[in-house]
Amino acid sequence: MRRRHLPLLLALGPAPAALAQPAIAEIDDLVRAFAALPGETAVLLRASGPRGSLQAAHRASAPIFVGSCLKTFILGAWLQEVEAGRLSLDEPLAVNDEHRSLISPVLGGLTGTAPARTVLEAMIAHSDNTATDIALHRIGAARVRALIAGMGLAGTRLPDSTRILFSTLAGAAPGTDLGWAAMGRIADGHPVGTPLAPINPHQTMVSTALDLCTWYERVLAGQVFGEASSLAEFKRISAMADAMPRIAPPDVIAYGKGGSIDWNDSQAIAVAGQMVAGPVRATFFWGANWSGPGDRMREVSDRLVASIRPALGRAASALA
Template sequence: MRLLPLLAAFLIAAPATAQTAAPAAAQPVQPDPAFQARLDALIPILSGGGDYAGYFTPAFQAQVPQATLQAVTAQLIAGNGKPMQILSVSQETPWRATVRVQYEKAVANVLLVADPAAPHRVGGLLVRGFESAEKTLPAVESAFAALPGDVGYAIARLGSGAPQLLKGRNADKPYAIGSAFKLVILAELVRATNAGERTWDDLVTLDGGTLPGGVYARKPRGTRVPLRELATQMISISDNSATDILLHALGRAKVEAMMPVLGIADPARNRPFLGTMELFKLKGVAGLAERYLPLDEAGRRKLLDGEVAGIPPILINATSFTQKIPNRIDTLEWFESPNDLVRVMDWLRRNTEGMAGIEARKVLSVNPGVSPDVRGKWQWIGYKGGSEPGVMNMTLLLQARNGDWYVVTGSWNDLQKAVDEGRFASLIGKAAELSAP
């Protein structure tokens, strides 16, 4: 059970088993003839057919069985139409290239890596994301409106006063936002460091308590970790163990106190401010949510600090996550409207200016959340997103080349089924690209 980090790339197959560094020479790299043969056979593979056994290395086949690959390609086709043709190839080495593949509704960026050793089968296939086929902001807005379930978004310009909403849909409606809630924890850390209460080098000593999945889940008791590292892991890869350590270290009460400061219109809906392990237990332990939800705030805090804290993770049933079934996303989640998230990013922008904000902006910009083509439209990008079955959010803080600031944020909730993350990411990316002045 986990909240999925929203990265610039969506991994659908095993990473490359044999990769070599790109040469430093300026001359264009030519594909080996055997690699060209693999390129020529890529469209049938992405269509769910082709010679699976002859195309992929044994190591790849062990990690990604044919049925798994077919399920993934079917999902991509459902969201983007059939793969039609290769548009371009950017060769990094004779055995490795980034390939732009035209689907019926979008363009995929695909990393393809073949084994330099005969018989030169493919050991790496990575779909890094889709470029939306929409060409204008009105077309993007129409595509958002056509998605099943409930979608809200906001495109805003930031300045010296209140944010100016340029485009929006349901911009004041709260949505489940997944791991985008971690921006509130980051904001409390920024406030505390700006006030001199903390430094980015302060160390947190792990107490050996139970943590959700992540880098620190198996670290021994007594391990010391700087706040900078925890924040970076929490934002860049959405590490849940780092998140819960930071929430505990900074204090739930102080994080909750930040919500009205940030401009979140209904902070009471997010109190008590849940950690990730607490949410997993509430969603995954039989009968617990039914007892938690009817309680008032005081009763919920008592249950969290007592019974919930003592429940071993082994009792969590992760079925809803592994089977991608929405699970109480309208009652057990973190909730913010698109305009709330605009104000959160605006507060972070205002409070990370100058030398004091260098560390926070580094944390926000490690994972830009969008493709290189979109990144090229902007001077600087900060990003956080989140998802679970039925939930997806992407929120971008963007500085234009002329110095102006913008936020592009969107949330998609569907109570009935998992959302198409690739399609939503492509639309948010296109909205960010088209919003650049």
């Protein structure tokens, strides 16, 4: 059995001990309960408000498969290109089998064109992989990787496209796109070679709690875009992510993105972003990777929510 690193929780800033210690104890219990899940887990919570600040960390620098959490970088890079005049939110993008991918609840069955804004919304709000690959094809994975590298996020790795990722996981030569027709066979459990694990040297969606929290802290503080309208659009679309209402406390806004995978006995779930509760800001990452059948996904998802939602709520009430 691998030795686990226990959570580290610190009270920072001017929070009075009588206020900070109960919050720390409760958040510590919540993080430890999530960290005790089988497999590899990671947590980072950094919160600040008028009464001080607190931090909770568990394997914050460890690489973990985060899946669609990385789509936030595609959105960020696109909005930077809009600012530079090289892309638009209104330009029509082709929707067809050239970039159709698995797990596409919005664009999967559609053919024609859609405005870039609609494509980006589908990518974030519903984690639509066809929308993701359309956007990645238009902007280029290299451009998104340049944004990631420019932010100093060395632990983050973006695939060329979700379809190339699925092709690689199914055993195709690295970098190969097997095409839309092959995706159905892969989904039915027919690999083309020796399947790879989601974390592999070729095509993956890996990051760290530290990388993703650093990204959200900087982008939402206005350090990534040059125009207020770009930040407003980033917030608007990021607030649409379907994971946010589930993990944010009631009547509190959160910006972020979740991700997951169920592949060949490898499972992963993660969520990252920032909660804004009045004067309190809390940047967060919760993630788990484990081995076994996919029927545990609901249980792990529920335990993630049961940990992160009260932790965010406790941080908000303690620091406001």
